[in-house]
Structures are given as structure tokens and as C-alpha cells.
Amino acid sequence: MKDLLLADIGNTYFHIYDGQKVAHLSYDDAITKYAKSPLCYISVKHQLSAKIAGMKNWKDISSLIKLEGEYETMGVDRKALCLSHENGVFIDAGSAITVDVVQNSLYSGGFILPGIRAYLESYRRISSALDISLDQALSLENLPKTTKEQISYGIIASIKALIQMHRDEKQLYFTGGDGKFLSTFFDDAIYDETLVFRGMLKVIKDKKIC
Amino acid sequence: MKDLLLADIGNTYFHIYDGQKVAHLSYDDAITKYAKSPLCYISVKHQLSAKIAGMKNWKDISSLIKLEGEYETMGVDRKALCLSHENGVFIDAGSAITVDVVQNSLYSGGFILPGIRAYLESYRRISSALDISLDQALSLENLPKTTKEQISYGIIASIKALIQMHRDEKQLYFTGGDGKFLSTFFDDAIYDETLVFRGMLKVIKDKKIC
Numbered sequence: 340m341k342d343l344l345l346a347d348i349g350n351t352y353f354h355i356y357d358g359q360k361v362a363h364l365s366y367d368d369a370i371t372k373y374a375k376s377p378l379c380y381i382s383v384k385h386q387l388s389a390k391i392a393g394m395k396n397w398k399d400i401s402s403l404i405k406l407e408g409e410y411e412t413m414g415v416d417r418k419a420l421c422l423s424h425e426n427g428v429f430i431d432a433g434s435a436i437t438v439d440v441v442q443n444s445l446y447s448g449g450f451i452l453p454g455i456r457a458y459l460e461s462y463r464r465i466s467s468a469l470d471i472s473l474d475q476a477l478s479l480e481n482l483p484k485t486t487k488e489q490i491s492y493g494i495i496a497s498i499k500a501l502i503q504m505h506r507d508e509k510q511l512y513f514t515g516g517d518g519k520f521l522s523t524f525f526d527d528a529i530y531d532e533t534l535v536f537r538g539m540l541k542v543i544k545d546k547k548i549c
Numbered sequence: 550m551k552d553l554l555l556a557d558i559g560n561t562y563f564h565i566y567d568g569q570k571v572a573h574l575s576y577d578d579a580i581t582k583y584a585k586s587p588l589c590y591i592s593v594k595h596q597l598s599a600k601i602a603g604m605k606n607w608k609d610i611s612s613l614i615k616l617e618g619e620y621e622t623m624g625v626d627r628k629a630l631c632l633s634h635e636n637g638v639f640i641d642a643g644s645a646i647t648v649d650v651v652q653n654s655l656y657s658g659g660f661i662l663p664g665i666r667a668y669l670e671s672y673r674r675i676s677s678a679l680d681i682s683l684d685q686a687l688s689l690e691n692l693p694k695t696t697k698e699q700i701s702y703g704i705i706a707s708i709k710a711l712i713q714m715h716r717d718e719k720q721l722y723f724t725g726g727d728g729k730f731l732s733t734f735f736d737d738a739i740y741d742e743t744l745v746f747r748g749m750l751k752v753i754k755d756k757k758i759c
Contacts, residue, residue: 482658
């Protein structure tokens, strides 16, 4: 298992984990770089299926990722994320933000929000007056009084309020491109970019595959 | 004042109030229909300014709408809305959703969220798998387990959670195209499509204009 490469093929990037660190590549770069490497992967990028099927050393384990309580169209990356710990609220903040609640290894449901970039784009499309970049120094202490802050507050505080509502005593686990940034708005949140891979590793060990 | 027509020229529609009911027209239809009618208006549609300036019987009262505590770029329609009652949380659910808090006629700040249509479009742009219409029968009781419900829940429950956080003991006032629908998710909320016009009327009476 020491040299096992794991890949999570997402909507935008090819994420790869060598047991030490995670790298994020374009599909083409990843295919060129890892063509001959033994590799286990999951994928939500169905447009790539035909291309990847030809890779002799790559093994698709998507169909083996099963989460108790899952729903039919649930993305395999979300299921792997939810398998990383037996209890918690799992937040993947990428192009979309998925929030999933797991209790005693049982999936109890979740919700989906736009990713931060998608939020900003949606304001921009409504009116050029709402075309702002996120206020990186945003404070949630007081209701703001500028357009830039009122939009930034709207995005971050609404995401936070709904996650807090479902937190109860559970640990918050963040992953994804905006996971680190988003986690700074919560007390005692864990950011870990290897969570999806930890879920994959659990399945690989349980089923003795790869 | 009995026959006074009031218009609120928004980003998408021309809203007009005759003291009885509110109508929503396209700009062209409104200009044709009311060209010769005496009318007081506010406008956030600056692209129309030149065209409207030629209307002899129309009076722009935008610069007279002043809210204590307002910020510089605050839309005149939001200010008029906030003037409609001395205390409350004012929600205008249109192409964007603005939420503003007023205490003793003093503006204490607010936030801006995408409108419901803008939310749905932002999911659609992320992935065709997230292209859904809002679940009109959505319940917020339990965390859902289908894509359609998880997106609908994400939109409505995140908007609701942040508004509730700022409600305290204040009355919620909803207006705008999605205001009626959104108000059904709150206890004791008031939906009133005349709120912006009530704010305008207050200014007109105070300043004895129009």
C-alpha cells in the first residue's frame, strides 16, 4: 500500500494523493504524468470515462464506495468523504459546496450550496453594481454597510448559519479548494485535504483491493 | 394625492402603484402607457435616465429619499423600503435579495443574497447534474436526500437561517417578486407589495411634494 496512488477525478480537477500530499492537476497533465502508474481512482467526470478506460494500470473503484443511507445520485466523492470518519459534518467547498451529516457511519442527509466563485458570478450577472471580489478581511461581528461587505457577508454568513444549525455536537470537517478559507469562520473546525482519500483507503482496506 | 401615481423603476421591471394596487410592466409598456400621466418616481435603472428625463409630467424624487444611517451606494428602492416602517427587517426578494435592519428609523446595516432565480442559474452553470427547478413543496423539517431537495433546501434554508439570526423581536416585512413565496417559510411575516411606495409616500407627505 505504501506506493499506492489514489485519484479523485472531480468536475474541474484531477486530485491525486501519494500517501504524503495531495496535488491538483488538469486532466491532460494527469493522464500524461500518470499513464503508466498503478492507480486507484473514483470519478464524477463521466465525460472522461472512455478516455480513462484505456489506462491499463488504473482501477476504477467508484462502484465499491458505499455509504449506509446514501441516495441514488449521490456523487462518489461525497460518499468517500463521508466514509472518512464515523461521525461529523463534512463540507466540500469546491465549485459547489456540499454539506453532509453522518452519525455512527449512517448518512442522515445534507444540502448543496453554490461554491464561493459561483456566488460571486451570480451577483455579477444580476447587475454590474454587484460585481465585487470577496472581502478577504470580512468580519461577521456587525451588519455591514457597503456593497462589497454586504455581499461578502451574505455569502459567508448564510453558509455559516446553515452549517451551524446542523452542527450540534459534531466535528466539522472541511475539504476542497475553499475549505481552508471557509473553515476559518468556525470554531474548532478541521481542514484536511486528504479526507476523500481517507474514505477511499478505508474501502480499499476493508475490501482488500488495489 | 388621491390620483397620484408612484413608480419604482427597478433593474428588471417598472413597478407602478395607483394607491389601490401595484402593476409590473416592461419599461417600454410603462413609458407608452403613462407618458402623459403625472407621476412621481424613483429609479435604480440609470440606463433609462436620459429617456425618462424627457417626460414632462414625471418627477424624479430619488434624491429626496434619505434614510438615517444609509450608506453611499445604497439603492434608492432599498432606502424607500426601509422608510415604510420605523422598525423591522425588510426583505426585497427580486433579482437579488436584500435584507435590511431598521431600528427606530435608523438603518443598522444589511446583506445581499442572490435572488432565487440567480441561485438556480448558478447551480446549473456548475454542472448539468445540478440543473433543477425549485422544489415548491419543500419541507425544512429534515435534511433531504435527493439533489433537487438538497439544492432547494440549500437555497431556502440558508436564506432563512441568516434572516432569523437578525430578527430578534422585530417584524419581518417581505416585498418583491419572490417575497410572497419566501415569507411562507417564516412565522408571523408580513408580505406587502406596496412597502416601497409607502416609504415614498412618507417622504412625499413630509416634504409636501408631488
